Amino acid sequence: MLRSADKTRKVLIKLARKKDGLHLLHELKFKKSGVDPLDEKRPLNLIEQLNQMWTYLATFQAAADLLRRFPASTPLIMRLGTEKGPDICSQDDSIVAEVFAATDPRSNQKLSKDVAKVAGQNCEKKFVYYYSPKAHSSKDEKAGVTVIRLSKL
Secondary structure: OHHHHHHHHHHHHHHHHHOOHHHHHHHHHHOOOEEEOOEEEEEEOHHHHHHHHHHHHHHHHHHHHHHHHOHHHOOEEEOOOOOOOOOEEEOOOOEEEEEEEOOOOOHHHHHHHHHHHHHOOOOOEEEEEEEOOOOOOHHHOOOOEEEEEEOOO
16 A cells, blocks of 8 residues: 555656646546555546545454454455445454544444444444544444444554
């Protein structure tokens, strides 16, 4: 991920020197000025790179936390990117977790939707992990789902 971030940084410096503000922002929003966080050779929209990178980092930290809590429930399966299914689950189906990164966990009702999604799973250990500068409200939690805010990535 660091190489992908560095590669994108170099592209951004070049673009910032060549484009005025509006055209720079257009390029960043609509063109493939970034790269896949896990594959620096695959071009990607910068906004998507940012979203994926922070979600991947949060997913890795969430998986590490689950491994510390439940070492006997290994291996864990992580679904990164747009793979279908829960973001993290244990092979023995005892753990399920959704993970996201957002400026505010309530944006687009993301936290509430992920809590509801996990609550409906047939697992004994249910989690929603998120990384955000803002903390959530306990009203987003449901019985049986543990919500964990990741404070550092």
